[in-house]
Amino acid sequence: MVKQRVAQLEYSEFQSAMLDEDKRRRKAAKIIAVLEHFCGPLAGLTVGDVGCSAGFIADELARAGAGHTLGVDIDVPGLRRAADRFGDRVAFVCGDGTALPFPDGSIDVLVFNHIYEHVVDPDAVVAEMHRVLADDGVLYLGLGNRLGIMEPHYKLPFLSYLPPAAADRYVRAFGRADHYYERFRTRRGLREMLRAFHVWDYTFPVLATPTRFAGGELFPGVVGKVVKAVLGRMPRGVLRLLLPLVPTYLWVATKTPRRPVGAALPQPPERVRPL
Numbered sequence: 001m002v003k004q005r006v007a008q009l010e011y012s013e014f015q016s017a018m019l020d021e022d023k024r025r026r027k028a029a030k031i032i033a034v035l036e037h038f039c040g041p042l043a044g045l046t047v048g049d050v051g052c053s054a055g056f057i058a059d060e061l062a063r064a065g066a067g068h069t070l071g072v073d074i075d076v077p078g079l080r081r082a083a084d085r086f087g088d089r090v091a092f093v094c095g096d097g098t099a100l101p102f103p104d105g106s107i108d109v110l111v112f113n114h115i116y117e118h119v120v121d122p123d124a125v126v127a128e129m130h131r132v133l134a135d136d137g138v139l140y141l142g143l144g145n146r147l148g149i150m151e152p153h154y155k156l157p158f159l160s161y162l163p164p165a166a167a168d169r170y171v172r173a174f175g176r177a178d179h180y181y182e183r184f185r186t187r188r189g190l191r192e193m194l195r196a197f198h199v200w201d202y203t204f205p206v207l208a209t210p211t212r213f214a215g216g217e218l219f220p221g222v223v224g225k226v227v228k229a230v231l232g233r234m235p236r237g238v239l240r241l242l243l244p245l246v247p248t249y250l251w252v253a254t255k256t257p258r259r260p261v262g263a264a265l266p267q268p269p270e271r272v273r274p275l
Contacts, residue, residue: 019081021056028060030214030250031111031140034202037213037262038252038269039138042066045108050097050129051115055082055090061111062089070107072100097125102132113142114152114248116193117182123193130196130255139197139253146184148247153182160184187244190251191275197253199272200260204239206250208232208267232266239267 035042043065049058052071055078062069071092073079083092095101098121110129116122129139144152144160151159154176159167167180185193206213208231231239251272252260260269 019054024054024056025060026214027113027142028057030206031057031113031142032060032064033213034206034250034252035109035138035140036064037205038200038202038260039109039258040261042109046070046106047109047111048072048102048107048132049111049113050100050125051112051118052082052092053078055079055086055092057111057113058082058090058092059086061109062086066109070102072097098128100128100132104131105134105137107132108134108137110137110139112139114144117144117184126193127196133255135256136258137255138258141194141249141251141253143190143249143251144182144184145245145247145249146186146189147245148184149245150247151182152247154180187246187249188275190249191272194251194253194272195275197255198257199274200252200269201272202250202252202269203243203246203248204231204236204267205265205269209265212265234267236267236270 032042041064042061044067046068047061047066048070049055049061050072052058052073053075055071058069058071059082069090071079071082071086071090072095073092074094074096076094079092079094082090086092093101097115097119110133112125112129116125119125133139146160148160150157154171154174156170156174156176159170159180160182162170162180164180168178171177171180191199202213252269
């Protein structure tokens with residue numbers, strides 16, 4: 001029998017990656033670099049991190065100059081850690097993403113980074129983010145792809161391809177967990193989820209120019225130099241053929257049409273075609 005999904009109320013207590021400060025801050029640097037390329041500096045803006053957990057990314061957003069920084073989660077132990085360390089510059093709120101405790105149009109920038117697969121109703125969370133985002137606001141999205149070969153949480157190939165019951169048996173067989181909680185979507189499913197937004201794809205810009213966006217996090221050493229050279233010169237038509245299998249998409253979404261304000265890149269961001 002497939003176990004019914006319930007909210008993960010204490011995610012940081014059993015997912016140690018949420019407490020890996022160095023890694024979380026490196027992710028924040030990438031998020032901030034993408035946002036600044038798309039819309040310019042965060043100075044003076046109201047910025048929210050939905051699914052903030054222990055608060056490292058929210059803290060980096062505040063340090064990047066945000067005028068008012070908010071962190072929202074249902075992970076109470078993570079929020080306690082966050083408030084103890086960063087509460088002087090970030091307002092942390094225990095809140096459900098399906099009922100964000102903010103007025104309509106009150107947030108300039110939202111971050112929703114690798115969260116949707118963990119929530120019970122991601123469509124409802126996306127609708128709430130659309131409600132609270134300002135008309136000229138910006139939403140950063142890190143989105144795992146169901147058709148990525150290696151499942152990122154349990155490091156088992158093709159795990160996310162399987163129906164729930166088979167996925168549960170798979171993680172139990174390898175001693176990873178008693179059931180597989182996460183639910184990923186394909187690229188088409190993600191486009192459907194974001195259908196109310198105008199979306200720009202930053203996946204290939206980040207991969208092709210990692211030093212501009214993420215330092216050495218993605219492809220360190222010699223491998224990084226090779227990947228950077230190949231992706232930087234590969235025709236965009238060829239790269240588009242790879243899109244269905246890219247493990248993670250980096251998207252920027254807006255309620256009204258906007259264009260990136262940053263400098264030209266070897267692989268520029270592209271509009272995601274709406275469904």
